[in-house]
Amino acid sequence: MSLLLSFSFSSLASNIHNLLAAAISNSFLLLVTEMVITGITLISFLVVLCFFLGYMERRVAAFMEIRLGPNRVGPKGTLQIVADTLKLLLKEGLTPDSSDKFLFNLAPIIMVVASMMAIAPIAFAKDFQLYDINIGVLYVSAVSSLGVIGILMAGWSSNNKYSLLGAMRSGAQIVSYELSVGLSLISIVILSGSLSLGDIVMSQQNGWWIIKGHIPIIISFVIFVIASTAEINRAPFDLAEADQELTGGFHTEYAGMKFAMFLLSEYINLFIVSAIAATLFLGGWMPFHIGGLDSFNHIMDYIPSSIWFFAKTFLIIFIIMQFRWTFPRLRVDQLLTLEWKYLLPISMVNIILVTVMAIMGWHL
Amino acid sequence: MFLKDYFSTIYRSIKSLLTGMKVTGYYFTHPKEIQTEEYPDNRPTLKMADRFRGEVVMPHNENNEHRCTGCQACEIACPNGTIKIVTKQEIMPDGKKKKRIDTFVYHLDLCTMCNLCIVACPSDAIVMSQNFEHSVYDKKQLKKILNKPDSKLMDGVE
Numbered sequence: 001m002s003l004l005l006s007f008s009f010s011s012l013a014s015n016i017h018n019l020l021a022a023a024i025s026n027s028f029l030l031l032v033t034e035m036v037i038t039g040i041t042l043i044s045f046l047v048v049l050c051f052f053l054g055y056m057e058r059r060v061a062a063f064m065e066i067r068l069g070p071n072r073v074g075p076k077g078t079l080q081i082v083a084d085t086l087k088l089l090l091k092e093g094l095t096p097d098s099s100d101k102f103l104f105n106l107a108p109i110i111m112v113v114a115s116m117m118a119i120a121p122i123a124f125a126k127d128f129q130l131y132d133i134n135i136g137v138l139y140v141s142a143v144s145s146l147g148v149i150g151i152l153m154a155g156w157s158s159n160n161k162y163s164l165l166g167a168m169r170s171g172a173q174i175v176s177y178e179l180s181v182g183l184s185l186i187s188i189v190i191l192s193g194s195l196s197l198g199d200i201v202m203s204q205q206n207g208w209w210i211i212k213g214h215i216p217i218i219i220s221f222v223i224f225v226i227a228s229t230a231e232i233n234r235a236p237f238d239l240a241e242a243d244q245e246l247t248g249g250f251h252t253e254y255a256g257m258k259f260a261m262f263l264l265s266e267y268i269n270l271f272i273v274s275a276i277a278a279t280l281f282l283g284g285w286m287p288f289h290i291g292g293l294d295s296f297n298h299i300m301d302y303i304p305s306s307i308w309f310f311a312k313t314f315l316i317i318f319i320i321m322q323f324r325w326t327f328p329r330l331r332v333d334q335l336l337t338l339e340w341k342y343l344l345p346i347s348m349v350n351i352i353l354v355t356v357m358a359i360m361g362w363h364l
Numbered sequence: 365m366f367l368k369d370y371f372s373t374i375y376r377s378i379k380s381l382l383t384g385m386k387v388t389g390y391y392f393t394h395p396k397e398i399q400t401e402e403y404p405d406n407r408p409t410l411k412m413a414d415r416f417r418g419e420v421v422m423p424h425n426e427n428n429e430h431r432c433t434g435c436q437a438c439e440i441a442c443p444n445g446t447i448k449i450v451t452k453q454e455i456m457p458d459g460k461k462k463k464r465i466d467t468f469v470y471h472l473d474l475c476t477m478c479n480l481c482i483v484a485c486p487s488d489a490i491v492m493s494q495n496f497e498h499s500v501y502d503k504k505q506l507k508k509i510l511n512k513p514d515s516k517l518m519d520g521v522e
Contacts, residue, residue: 064388068400326388327381342374 009306010127038130046116050267054081057321064325091256096159099253103157108254108261111150115268118143121197122275125285125306129198136197137185140276141178144231147269148174151233151240154262155250166249169332170240173230176339177237180227183347184220187354188280191217191363201284208283212363216353221281223347228277229320230335232269236327237335270317278312285309417477417492420447420470422510429518430511432489434465441484446474464517472498473506487521 017034024030055070055078062069070077095101121136123129133139148171155167189195191213192203203209209217230237241249251262278284285305289297330338357363391397401410412418424430434451448469453461468490482490490510500506 060392063392063395063398066391066397066399068398068402322385322388322392326384346374 008128008304009125013128042116042119042130046119046268046271047264049271050264051081051085053267053270053317054084054263056317057324060318060321061325064322085260088256088260093256093258094253096253098159100157100159103153104253105258107150107154107157108258108265110153111147111265112261112268114143114146114150115265115272117146118272119268119275122272123197123201123279123284124309125304128306132196132198135195137189137195137200137280140197140272141182141185144269144272145174145178147265150265151250154254158250158253160253162246162248162252163250166240166242166246166252169242170233170250172332173233173237173239173335176336177227177230177343180223180339180343180347181231183344183351184224184227185276185280187213187217187220187347187351190351190354190358197279197284200280201286204283204286205289207289208281208286210281213354214357214363216350216357217281219350220347220354221277223343223350224277224281225316225319227339227343228273229323230339232266232273234266234270234320235324236329238324238329239332239335242329270320271313274313274316274320275309277316278309282312282316283308284312412494412496416494416496417479418495419472419477419493419498419508420475420481420490420510421493421495422468422490424512424515425518428512428515430489430515431487431518431521432465432468432511433487433517433521434463435486437484437486438481438490441480443478443480444474444476446471447481465511468510470508470510471506472508473503489521 016037020030020033020037024033058080059069059077061067070080073080073083095104118140120131121129121133121139123132151170151174152167155163155165155170158164188200188209191209192200194200194203204212206212210221233240239249241251243249246252251259254262285308287297287300287303287305287308289300403410422430422432434449436449436451439447439449448471450466450469451463452466454464456462477492479492482492498506
């Protein structure tokens with residue numbers, strides 16, 4: 001039990017580093033080896049995560065629609081997603097004859113790369129971060145908007161009217177909602193005074209921002225969740241895919257593993273958005289602390305930081321999934337009305353409120 | 365006035381969205397509400413609805429007697445020609461000749477379960493059963509003879 005409590009990802013990482021440093025004397029070779037190990041670990045973690053999210057989504061959807069969901073393959077249907085992946089692997093990776101073949105095959109790769117890049121500055125546990133870049137928030141919002149290039153590329157190169165319509169809608173949508181996402185991120189940056197995700201987590205030692213920041217931060221949290229749901233093209237903002245109208249939107253022409261890569265990037269994006277929301281608003285790996293209650297804070301510290309991080313992340317993932325299975329899809333005009341007439345003005349006023357709060361020191 | 369509309373729109377939309385999320389959240393936290401019938405597994409306990417129309421059957425009592433007088437009202441009522449009744453003349457013990465059914469042919473493959481034959485039957489000889497597992501490997505097995513061999517008309521039914 002004490003071994004379990006003392007376990008942490010940072011000690012594991014430093015142990016591996018010491019082990020490798022003893023074996024490899026060349027410092028450049030050591031760096032390359034560690035990078036390769038990190039990359040493979042990250043990719044396998046993301047694939048396993050996507051398996052889990054795919055299973056979770058189906059079960060959550062089923063339970064919300066009073067169904068059972070997948071429950072035949074493996075115990076409680078857990079192997080269903082493995083079976084589906086095997087099916088996609090065995091399918092032919094078809095490239096349509098009249099498509100722009102280079103761009104068509106490049107698009108899914110760009111999607112996956114763009115979403116995997118955004119995972120770099122996320123702190124998974126205490127002192128366990130791939131790269132604590134000092135402009136982490138800016139980096140994430142910049143890299144995650146690269147995904148729209150992949151979508152536009154896929155839609156344009158498919159040479160299909162549905163794909164093109166889906167891609168164009170997605171372009172309008174992501175460019176609009178980027179603003180609200182950015183403004184709600186800025187409200188946290190104003191309060192914490194840093195763009196680094198590590199510093200933002202540390203600034204929440206005496207309470208999470210959503211508690212410390214009163215109503216303006218709650219508003220910006222709600223705006224962030226809504227706008228980022230739109231940014232990752234999930235229902236009710238899934239106009240880019242819109243199965244019923246566009247037969248799948250930008251990925252209509254894709255099959256096999258190329259289609260699976262779009263699915264992979266969708267789930268990675270879902271995870272990243274939730275992780276960013278958890279880090280900025282709910283304190284990341286920081287345990288639940290109440291200023292003044294030392295014994296309570298001490299008990300909370302016993303729960304490992306990685307569990308705190310993943311619990312918060314999956315709470316937000318669950319909320320976004322509940323959006324998907326509750327709300328009907330918006331029309332294009334309603335989508336743009338929501339952003340330009342409601343979310344953007346509200347978040348602009350909200351920024352002023354947060355700034356006043358930060359200057360006057362009204363936050364806790 | 366504009367601002368009032370603006371904020372009341374926000375209030376109403378958030379309220380309605382939360383109402384929707386309350387419904388899905390209720391279903392998520394109450395797995396007892398799940399409606400799924402795990403069909404092949406729950407076969408012993410499967411209960412069909414009372415008015416479910418599976419197929420047309422002719423109930424027989426313990427003396428192998430049915431209520432069909434061979435009036436052919438069902439055959440006339442059927443829009444698809446599903447029912448074909450072959451009648452015969454039977455000599456009663458008192459020497460009178462009476463019309464009785466020989467075979468009641470029912471083509472399940474033509475039947476749309478519209479219930480018109482059951483409505484048309486004046487003597488309630490045929491009913492819809494609850495059985496719905498009709499699949500067979502040979503189409504010929506879908507042609508059914510509903511009256512059992514050597515069955516008789518029930519006494520008192522004319």
